Each structure stands twice: as C-alpha cells, then as structure tokens.
Amino acid sequence: MLNTKNHSWTIRLNNNDMALKKNPYQTKEKVMQESTIEFFCPVKTNAGKKALDHIPIELKALDAERPIVITDQHTADKGLSKHLINAFKDSGMKFGLFEGVPKTADVKTIRELSQKFLYKGFDSIIALGAGAAMDIAKGLNIVVSGKPDDLNLLAGVNKINHRLLPFIAIPTAWGNGFEITRYAFVENKAYTSPFLMPDLVVIDPVLYKSPDTKLMASTAMLALTHSLEACIHPNGNEFINAYAYAAIQHIKDCLPKALKNPKNKQANMGIGNASSMAGCAFSNVSPGMVHRLGKAAGSMFNIPSGQCMGIILPYGLEYQMDKNASFAEKLFQAVADLDTLAKTSKSNYKQKVIDDIKQMQTEMASLKKNAIPKTLEQTEISKNSLPAIAQKAIDNGLGMDKDECIKILTAAYEGKSIA
Amino acid sequence: MHIPGYFEFCCRVKTLAGHNALESIPDALAQLNASTPLILTDKGVAGAGLIDIVTEAIKDKVNIGSIEDNIPPDSDLKVVNHLAGVYREKKCDAIIAVGGGSVLDTAKGVNIVVSEDADDLIKFCGAGAIKRPLNPLIAIPTTSGTGSEVTLVAVIADHEKNRKMLFTSYFLLPDVAVLDSRMTLTLPPFLTSSTGMDAMTHAIEAYTCLAKNPLSDTHAMAAIELLSNNLLNVVKNPDDKDGRLALAKGANLAGIAFSNSMVGMVHTLGHSIGSVCHVPHGTCMSILLPYGLEYNYHKNADFIADVLYPLAGPETYAKTPQNQRAEKVITHVRKMNQDLYDATNGRHARCFKEVLNRDGQQMVTPDSFTKISQTALGDGSIFYNPEELDFVDCMIVMAAAWEGVPLNRNKIKKG
Numbered sequence: 166m167l168n169t170k171n172h173s174w175t176i177r178l179n180n181n182d183m184a185l186k187k188n189p190y191q192t193k194e195k196v197m198q199e200s201t202i203e204f205f206c207p208v209k210t211n212a213g214k215k216a217l218d219h220i221p222i223e224l225k226a227l228d229a230e231r232p233i234v235i236t237d238q239h240t241a242d243k244g245l246s247k248h249l250i251n252a253f254k255d256s257g258m259k260f261g262l263f264e265g266v267p268k269t270a271d272v273k274t275i276r277e278l279s280q281k282f283l284y285k286g287f288d289s290i291i292a293l294g295a296g297a298a299m300d301i302a303k304g305l306n307i308v309v310s311g312k313p314d315d316l317n318l319l320a321g322v323n324k325i326n327h328r329l330l331p332f333i334a335i336p337t338a339w340g341n342g343f344e345i346t347r348y349a350f351v352e353n354k355a356y357t358s359p360f361l362m363p364d365l366v367v368i369d370p371v372l373y374k375s376p377d378t379k380l381m382a383s384t385a386m387l388a389l390t391h392s393l394e395a396c397i398h399p400n401g402n403e404f405i406n407a408y409a410y411a412a413i414q415h416i417k418d419c420l421p422k423a424l425k426n427p428k429n430k431q432a433n434m435g436i437g438n439a440s441s442m443a444g445c446a447f448s449n450v451s452p453g454m455v456h457r458l459g460k461a462a463g464s465m466f467n468i469p470s471g472q473c474m475g476i477i478l479p480y481g482l483e484y485q486m487d488k489n490a491s492f493a494e495k496l497f498q499a500v501a502d503l504d505t506l507a508k509t510s511k512s513n514y515k516q517k518v519i520d521d522i523k524q525m526q527t528e529m530a531s532l533k534k535n536a537i538p539k540t541l542e543q544t545e546i547s548k549n550s551l552p553a554i555a556q557k558a559i560d561n562g563l564g565m566d567k568d569e570c571i572k573i574l575t576a577a578y579e580g581k582s583i584a
Numbered sequence: 585m586h587i588p589g590y591f592e593f594c595c596r597v598k599t600l601a602g603h604n605a606l607e608s609i610p611d612a613l614a615q616l617n618a619s620t621p622l623i624l625t626d627k628g629v630a631g632a633g634l635i636d637i638v639t640e641a642i643k644d645k646v647n648i649g650s651i652e653d654n655i656p657p658d659s660d661l662k663v664v665n666h667l668a669g670v671y672r673e674k675k676c677d678a679i680i681a682v683g684g685g686s687v688l689d690t691a692k693g694v695n696i697v698v699s700e701d702a703d704d705l706i707k708f709c710g711a712g713a714i715k716r717p718l719n720p721l722i723a724i725p726t727t728s729g730t731g732s733e734v735t736l737v738a739v740i741a742d743h744e745k746n747r748k749m750l751f752t753s754y755f756l757l758p759d760v761a762v763l764d765s766r767m768t769l770t771l772p773p774f775l776t777s778s779t780g781m782d783a784m785t786h787a788i789e790a791y792t793c794l795a796k797n798p799l800s801d802t803h804a805m806a807a808i809e810l811l812s813n814n815l816l817n818v819v820k821n822p823d824d825k826d827g828r829l830a831l832a833k834g835a836n837l838a839g840i841a842f843s844n845s846m847v848g849m850v851h852t853l854g855h856s857i858g859s860v861c862h863v864p865h866g867t868c869m870s871i872l873l874p875y876g877l878e879y880n881y882h883k884n885a886d887f888i889a890d891v892l893y894p895l896a897g898p899e900t901y902a903k904t905p906q907n908q909r910a911e912k913v914i915t916h917v918r919k920m921n922q923d924l925y926d927a928t929n930g931r932h933a934r935c936f937k938e939v940l941n942r943d944g945q946q947m948v949t950p951d952s953f954t955k956i957s958q959t960a961l962g963d964g965s966i967f968y969n970p971e972e973l974d975f976v977d978c979m980i981v982m983a984a985a986w987e988g989v990p991l992n993r994n995k996i997k998k999g
Binding site: 200201202203204205206207208209210211212213214215216225226227228326327328402403404406407408410411414415418431435438442503506507508 | 585587588589590591592593594595596598599600601602604605607608615617712715716717753754798799801802803806810833837840890893898899901902
C-alpha cells in the first residue's frame, strides 16, 4: 500500500511540489518556468523473441555469475520456470531456484532468502513472475546489499542511497503492474527508490502464452492510467512522455488483439512491454488522482487496482481536463495517432480522449468470457462506500477535497459524465 | 506502431535540464555519494567563460578538487594518465566533464583508470570489458548535437603506439547529463546550425532505419519536434534561452534514440567523408540527410512520412496527402538547410562543393569520391541502412550531394 505518511510528494518537496500541495491543479506552465526537469530510468529493456536466452550474457555484463531465481507458486505451476532454466543450459552458470513466494510479500520469506543468499554466495537476483515475486526480490535486494536491519530502516521514500546488487525482472501476464517501478511493498511497508528498479527487464513471448485475461486487462489499464497521469503531471517532461507514449501506443495496438484472441502471444507481450514502460514513466512522477482513487478502491474491496483505475480513468481525466485547459491537449497528444492528431480540432480533444478510453472499456465489458466491469456499480463496491474510498485515498496522500473525490467516484459508479 | 521481433533499449543516464540546471549538480553529486569533483574541459570551453559559470553554480556546495582545462582536440592515453594522476593526487571522487566528444572520451578514460585502478587501459578495451559501475561521472555538453552525453562508447588514442582504443560498456554512460541553456548560449550560429542538423539526423535516421523500436521511436519523434521548432529561430536569435534549452533537450533525446536504434547511410558516408576529407561531422550530416532519405525512399517511405508531423507540424501533415508526405519530408529538410544557409550568410553548407577550409579551398573534391566510397563500405552503420548500400551507389550519392542536386532515384539499385 502507498499508505506511509512520508510518501513521495510530501518528501520530495521541491518547489513544484510545494506549489502543488497548495493547489494541485495549478497550471503547469507557471510552476515549470524556473525549475529544472529531472528524468531517470536505470532499466534496460530486452523485449521479444528469445529474450530469455540473453540473460546469462546480461548477467556477465553486470559482473554477476551466480543468481538466485525467485518465482511464485503460480508461475511455477504454469511451468514457466523451465523456460528460464533452459536459458541457462549452455551458459555453465549455476543458479539457485526458489519457487515458494507467498501470495503477498512478507518479511519472513525475505529473511529466509537472505540467509540462503549469503550462505550460498549468490551475487544477483532474478525475479520471475507477478507482484509478490518482484516485491520479495526488491526487499531481498535491500537486505543483501546492505545490513539485515535495512528492511526496517529504509522503508519510506528515497531512504536507499546506494546501488543495490544486480537485479533482473522477468514479468509474466499475471502481474499487478507495479513490477517495473521504483516501489516495493512488503507487509505494511512501502519502499520508494529508483535503486529498486531492475537493471534489466526481460519480456519474452513464451511467458505470455495463456494469460488470465482479467488480470492482463487490469495490468493494461494500470499502465494506461500511469502513463496518462504522467503526461499531465506538473513534473512531466519530454523524457517521461517518451516512455508514456510508447506504453500507450502498445496498449492501443495490443489490448484489442489480446482481448480478441487470448492466445496471441505477441499482443499479450505488448501489454507486458506497456506495463514496463509505464512503470518507468510512473517512477518519475508522484502518483496521480486516478491512481490514488483506484488503489484505495481496489485495496478496500480486494479488486485488482488496475481494474478500478481503468473504470475511474475517463471520469478522473474529465475532471482534470475541466480544471486545467492544457490537459486535454496533452492527453490527446498521448492517445491519438498522427492522422487523428492532425485532423482533430482543439475543441474536440477532451471528448476524444474520454471516448477513446470508454471505447476500450466497452470492448472489455463486452467480452463473452471474462467480461470486465465498466462501472464501479458492476463491481463488488457499494454506492455508500464511495465516501470511505475517497477518505482512504486522501489519507494516503491525495491532496483533494473529499466531496470532489466523491463526485468523480459517483460518476465512475454510475458510468455518467461529470456534470 | 512498429514492434520488432526483438529489441533492446537502455539509457541509464539521469537527465537534468533547465536554465539553472547546473545548480542541481551538488545534489546530484551527493546522491552519488561524491563531494570532490575533478572538472575536465578544453581551452575553448574555458575561454568562452563556461567553466566560470559551472564553478559559480556549484562552488558553495562542493569542494572542487581541480579544474583541468588542457584537454587537446586529439586527446590521448598520455592525457588520460596525467589527469588520472591529478584525480588521485587531489583525492577526487567524481568527474565533471564540460565540453564535446574529446573531453567526454577523455573523462571516460580517466574514469576507467581511477575506478579500476588500472595501469593499462588496454585490458578494458572492446565491448563489455568494463563490468562494474565506475566512479560518478557528470557530463555537461556545450553543443546541442552529438548526444555524446548519452553514449556508451569511448575512443582513446594511443599516439605512442599509433593505435585507437575503443571501449563500449553501459558503465561508460555518464551518471548524469546536465543540460543548461547557459552552456550553449554563446555557440556561434553556424555551429548551432550544423550541430543541430547533426542531432536532427540522429533522430530521423533512428526513426527510419532498420533497428528502430517503440522507445527509440518516441524519443526520436520528440527530438525532431524540438529541433525543428527551434533550430532556425535560435540560429537567428542566439540569445533565445528557451530555444537553446529546447535544442539541448532535442539533441539529448536524439542521442538516446540513435544509441538504441543505430543509424544508417547518412552516418556511413558522413564518417567516411570526415575521415578522408576532415569535413566536420555536423556539416556532413546536414548535407547528406536528404540524400539518405531519397536513397531509402522505396524501402521506408511510410516511416519517412511519419516524420512530417514533428518536422513540419500538424497543419502541413494534415494537408499533405499520405502518399506525398515522405517527399514532403525530403523537401522540408532541403528547405531547412537553405534557410540555415541564408541565416548564417552561407556558412551552413548545402552541398559538399560549398564546404571550404580556412584557405577558401574546397575540402571535398570529386577525385576523393572513390576513396570516400571505399572507406564507407567498411563502416559499421552500413548494416542498419534499409537499402543495401554498395560502391556504385555511394558514388552516385556523392556526386549528387557534391553538386547539391536531388538524387536521381532511377539510377540507384533497388534491392
């Protein structure tokens, strides 16, 4: 959960964030003028056919030769670890394999793994699979790169001030979308640091054969939310946009194909690419409003948070576009292809952005199997819990008036535009 | 969107950009656990007063180990070893390189020596021989062109043994690139124009050549837009700070794009003309860019067509029919060269016969085409060009680019 008080934008107080705290929707132009933009993405991406096979070479380039491979039971059950094991066949490299990651990351597993890690002389970490495997890997890396107590000491924002050991992340189609970000969540603690981002993310189509459509759609919508909110973030810049745009293009291109044919590996892998790229963009800004509302709703009702964000997205963006005239153009630039961009008049940007996202929602909602809710009403969330969701988002750092939050949530509940 | 079967993308350099970006260096150093930087530069940069601006911005917060402004344009191993000695003697723990390619290559060499405690650089030569993070390195470019602040290569000459050593490793990437408008504000118009077109070439070749990928594409498109919107304006109004910063960002984005997608024949021939006739790189790029597009037109017109949007803007894109957009890109690039020629009183060359040395003599003459074409065939970038470039075609392109006439596309082979 992102519920530590010292969350990123209360800690990383530069001038922009100060101004933002007072008025989150102040125009970007005013804030940006005098400030220095910053972008950092330490992640190398290897994506496509046989990407797994390059891992031994990549490890050598990172001066590592003895990795521990961490994966969750689900990934192991699906028989996916064998693809990674095969990749090591001709390398002569020895590695450890741990397939016992629990459903959510816990301290106990990290402690056990860290003893193994040090005792057996591992020098790097490879995480294969979904959220918890990544969180365990990140937590383990904190411990084995420093002192055992670091897991307690370094919780919070930007407390990690040194490079960690080589870490390779291999996401699969069962992720929560947070795999390739600067965040790690272990029990009730959140860790935020660019040093938690993997040195390398490997996206290989063999791992995207038969995904859970609902989870994959959730990952896609989380990536879309992160990308679009990064494009209108006050600290946004061309460098962040380069990752966000690429993520959005992947989603627009691949999500419909993946929904139509769940066995389309290329399309499924495209969602994996999008998730990773969006993670890089998202790691350079503080979480946005749709993210925070969706995260609160998801955690309270045990729904994948990407699904909640996907439902709230058009309404949250509509609200933000109404507050700031420049947002419609920024968002439209992010979602539209060149031809649409060139022929659409400015006055239509806002509606086009909303229509585009609602179109995706409709496609997901009309699936014969695995239909995905289009409104909050279609989920387990009850209408009278909306104020509690708003409150939770605010408690977790959303700097907005509660009634305004409820207005957005109500629109998303009913599937009606914010009047 | 074009998704290749397999691609890699990596840029681990942190970017700081702004009119006061230099002031962020002390924080950046602190985050890298460093406090005593060695500042490396050349006489030209120091003479232009740029080091004074850098030191003024950081001196209250960091302890500058030493400022060494003696890096020659043909820097070599001896210089590297001498500077490594200074680094150790002054107990430095980081390097700040201010300047262009030679300064940054030297800084990377010094960093290998001091980080690996190496007495012989040759051990680290080649691809991937450096396997550990080196000491903190901050790069401050003083032109908006090469994008060398985001490249993972270093070339160090060893004049005594008469050899060049090439180093390639992700650990050679600087930790931080600082783009500050004050660093390019005094760059003369004709250098601004040729370095700007150098960056433009990086971006356009990155987008249109064979090893493109979705991330190099978005970086390239952003670069083209920034460069196109600002280059001519800044050449005409050198004091435009916002324009200067936009060019610096554009060149940086272009550098990220091409170092992840490789480049094509504009670079193939450009490198060759540079080595045979010593024409500055940016000039070669400006002149050859339209020819590279014409030459590959039958292979990648669709990709070239996309470039029209960031290059000429939405209105031109919208009113140009799809099947004429690629042509329009070529015309537009030629027009940019013409506008830059006019804005620099003819110093920005449009064709090779216009490139003169200090004595007013032509640097490229038709009798050098053979050697240029032969040399080009050995350049690594040739593999990423959409159409297979051969000797005969090199000669045809050279003849057209020398004269400044459009390429006769009927004459070239189409594989």
